[in-house]
Amino acid sequence: MAIEEIRVRGTVQGVGFRPTVYRLAKAYGLRGDVCNDGEGVLIRVAGSEEALTEFITKLQQECPPLAKIQQLKRTVYKGEFKFDDFVISNSVNNAIKTEIAPDAATCPQCQQEIFDPFSRFYRYPFTNCTHCGPRLSIIRTIPYDRCNTSMSAFSMCPECAKEYHNIENRRFHAQPIACHICGPKAWLERADGKPVTASMFSMLDDVDAVCTLLQRGEIVAIKGLGGIHLACDATQETAVQKLRQRKKRYHKPFALMARDISVIEAYCNINAKEKELLTSPAAPIVLLQKKTVYSLLNTQYSIASSVAPRQNTLGFMLPYTPLHHLILKRMNRPIVLTSGNLSDEPQCINNDEVRDKLGKIADYFLLHNRAIVNRVDDSVVRVVGDKVQTIRRARGYAPAPISLPPGFENVPPILAMGSELKNTFCLLQEKKAILSQHLGDLENAAAFNAYQDTLNLYLNLFEHQPNAIAIDKHPEYLASKLGKELASANKIKLYSIQHHHAHIAACMAENAIPLDSPPVLGIALDGLGYGEDGTIWGGEFLLADYRQFQRLATFKPVAMIGGEQAIYQPWRNTYAQLLAANLWNNCQQQYAELEVVKLLQQKPLKLINQLIEKRINSPSASSVGRLFDALAAAIGICLEECSYEGQAAIEMESLVDINKLNNCEETKKYHFKFSLLDNIYCIDPAPMWQALLNDLQQQIPKKIIATKFHISLANAIVEMVNILRQENLINQVVLTGGVFQNTILLEQVTNRLQSLKIDVLTQSLLPANDGSLSLGQAIITAAQLMNN
Structure with missing residues (x-):
């Protein structure tokens, strides 16, 4: 024995x-x-x-x-x-070393029960079991027991208690178990405060009434699992436009939800991997290629053009709670389901907040009385080749830990604060990294407050007491300032980590590159990051390991006229690029009839030139993100302004002709110049701009120009790798940064490098954008600490 x-x-x-x-x-x-x-x-x-x-x-x-x-x-x-x-036995409280499961989509058994008239869970919108339901969104502390969640407010009825204690039952020790008798309740309210009466609808209950409201063209705020959503019928242009105007979200694509796969298949092409993602317990939003022609069944229900303006993809998800399944049961067309907030603010999570903030956006509210403890947005993924690419990591994935690479077994506890946009923070402890869910852009005061609340919750949940804090080098990032305050108040060491080094380290960590591996060549392309020399970087080739890096090459720095304004007014980047290429004077003579030149001539160019010469709010930036913006504006995409970061580049990507990516004569590549700048290599797009102006003058279609640019940029990047290989031992290349969320560029560069027998590392579990930056900051800090 x-x-x-x-x-x-x-x-x-x-x-x-x-x-x-x-x-x-x-x-x-x-x-x-x-x-x-x-x-x-x-x-x-x-x-x-x-x-x-x-x-x-x-x-x-x-x-x-x-x-x-x-x-x-x-x-x-x-x-x-x-x-x-x-x-x-009863749970024991001691040192926190366990994990919190992500929220999980409704399992098939629970789905069956909510539509079974003979089940006691029939039409119950909070049905769950041990295989599905809320986790992160309702937990206040570990261990994960009912008393430590927002379900503590609901005492189990005898029937639920019987199932909870029955070892043979699927709900044995399912902490959020509840039913019509003892659990949370959902109800419908009018935004104008007037009463809702049954005579207003033909409805089974308040949840079913939402379907009728959506079909009538109304906007409904729906309290779900990790936050409030705003919903409308995605096939009614008037309803979608009304939602855009009220929410002040003028162009950014809306997410869609459909009752089942068959509804999605009427509008999009879906491969096996995409179907697997849609139906997984994580149930993320999956970006799918639009069909050019919808099925005959849905011709009367075409998706409104303003759902995803000038995009060739749609972001679809399936219902992931019983509430959503019940709403969509009678809905044979998609609905818009977007974050319940004013643009740029965090998603609302409580009932009073909904009434206060969304009363002028929604016509009706579907609310419930289970508290959302932790705000959790929907995750966004896409499939590139045969690999998943995460764009936003949140519901269904966070806070599942990332295992640390070999060599980091004895890492001390570290807190990394992340960046400014698409923020996450990271706790490093016990041989793993715990990344928060996506927390949004901290430029907004409400988002920064929500970031601090979530940080405090995680620090308490995991009883995390860091030995060091890692921040981004940018002196004005709010997360960096908070990190400095925390380090000072707790008298612990502060590490400032360069932005692009953090991008590269995050990709290395996800790919389990051991601590003492030889350096990789990291290619980090993004909007902007604070450089070691005090300038703005964004198109970098770094020879890097976890401890240090050497900058080998960059894109030619160009003025960001007006600083942050250049992100939202692409013409500023076009003008800066034409000036840097010494082409502007020639433009006014030889290319004066071009739309972009006419528009630029209307701008206060004397004043702008002075700003550039005196370097007043016009920092030099090697940003490839801004290069994309400049080119998009030149061909007439978002020439005057963007309503969200990266809009011009995203719209230009959707223009690319996939059939002409194989370098046929029609898409003969543009050339980039290679030179030395301050002892590092520099990629100069000046020759490309000259050729592009000629193409515009000859009225070459935008589609062809966009395709040529993607091919040419990929070729220039690979050409630079070849130059650097001659002088450095390079076996692996890392592709990272928000620009590499452009699937065309990512595939073109990857395929070309692999054909040269180069091992290419990309990201899958974590976003290539700033959503994974906190992991990079934490892992570099750990390496430097362990080295010391």
């Missing part, structure tokens, strides 16, 4: 792990107990050596769908053992 203590670490709380342990222990005739604690799950068990071995094997094979075992450690139990049977 052997008596063992089995320690299981990983995502093992609130996911049906203890019931699985219990059932298997009973099946093998074992005695003992299982409990949750701060480290994960602890099993004390007695039985024959053979039975124990089979029990462990079976536990790993039959791990519940949402569980993830990171470590399973067996030791001889030496304490007092008084068990005659196997039982589930």
Whole structure:
């Protein structure tokens, strides 16, 4: 007879792990107990050596769908053992080393029950079990027990308690279990405060009434899992335009939700990988290629053109809560489901906030009385080739940990604050990195307040006490300023990490590159990051490991006229590029009839020239993001202004002719010049601009110019890699930064480098944009700390 203590670490709380342990222990005739604690799950068990071995094997094979075992450690139990049977013991509070499971989409069994008139969960919008439902969005502290979540406000009725305690039931120890009798309730309100009466609709209940309202063209604010959404019928142009105007979101694409895959297939092409993502427990928004012709079934329900203006993709998700399934049951066309907020503010999460902030946007509110503890946006992904590319990591994925690469086993606890845009923060501890969900752009005061609230929640949840804090080098980022304050107040070391080095390190960490590996060539292309020399970088070739980097090459720095204004007024970048290429004087004579030249001539160019000469709010920037903006504006895309960062570049990408990417004669490439600038190589687009002006004069279609630019930029990047390979030992190339979310550029560069037998590393689990920057900051800080 052997008596063992089995320690299981990983995502093992609130996911049906203890019931699985219990059932298997009973099946093998074992005695003992299982409990949750701060480290994960602890099993004390007695039985024959053979039975124990089979029990462990079976536990790993039959791990519940949402569980993830990171470590399973067996030791001889030496304490007092008084068990005659196997039982589930109460949770124990001690040092926090466990993981919190992400929120999970409604499982097939729960879906079936909410539409079964004979089930007690029929039409109950908060139905869940151990295989699905809320996790991160409702938790206040670890361990994940009902009393530590916002479900603590609801006492179980006898029927729910019976299922909760029944080991054979799917809801055994499902912490958010609830039903019509004992659980949260949903109700409908009018935004104008007038009463809602049953005579207004033909409806089964308030949730069903939402479908009728959407079909009538109304805008409804819906309180869901991790926040409030604004919904309208995606096939009614008037409704979509009304939502855009009220929300002040004029061009950025809206996310869509559809009842099932068949509805999505009427509008988009879906491959097997995309279908797998849509139907996974994470249930993210998946960017899909629009069909050029919709199926005949849906010709009467074409998606409104203002859902995703000038885009060739649509972002679709499937219902991921019973509430959404019930709303869409009668809806045979897509709905818009976008964040419930004013543009740039964080998503609303409580009922009073909805009434206060969304009363002038929505016509109706569908609310409920289960508190959202943790705001969690929808995740966004796409498939590039056969690989998933994460664009926004939030619901369904966060806060699942990222395992650290070999060599980081003894890393001290570190807090990394992230960047300014698309922010996340990162806690490094216990051989893993825990990244927060996407927290948005901190330029907005409400978003920064929400960032601080979420940071405090995570620090408390994981009892994280950092030995060091990592920040971005940019002196004006709010996250960096907060990091400085925290380091000073707690008398701990502060590390300032260069933006593009952090991008590269994040990609290396995700790809499990060991600590002491030789340097990689990191190519980081983005909008902007603060450089080591005090200028703005954004088109960098860095020879880098986790500890340090050397800048080998860059794109030619060009003035960002008006600083941040250049992000939202692309013409400023076009003018700066033409000046830098010494082409502006020639433009006024030879190309005066071009639309872009006519517009630039109307601008206060004397004043602008003085700003550039005196370097007044016009910093030099090697930004490839701004190069994209400049080129898009030159061909007439967002020439005057953008309503969101990267709009011009995104719209230009959608113009690219996929069939002409193979360098046929029609898309003969533009040339870039290579030179030395301050002892590093420089890619100068001046020859490209001359050729582009000629193309515009000859009225070459925008589609062809956009295609030529993508091909030519990819060629220039690969050409620079070849130059650098002759002088440096380069075996691996990292492609990262927000510009590489352009799938055309990413695939073109990757394919060309791979054809040269170069190993290419890209990101999949984490975004290539600033959403993964905090991981890079944390891992560089860890490497430098361990080195010291």
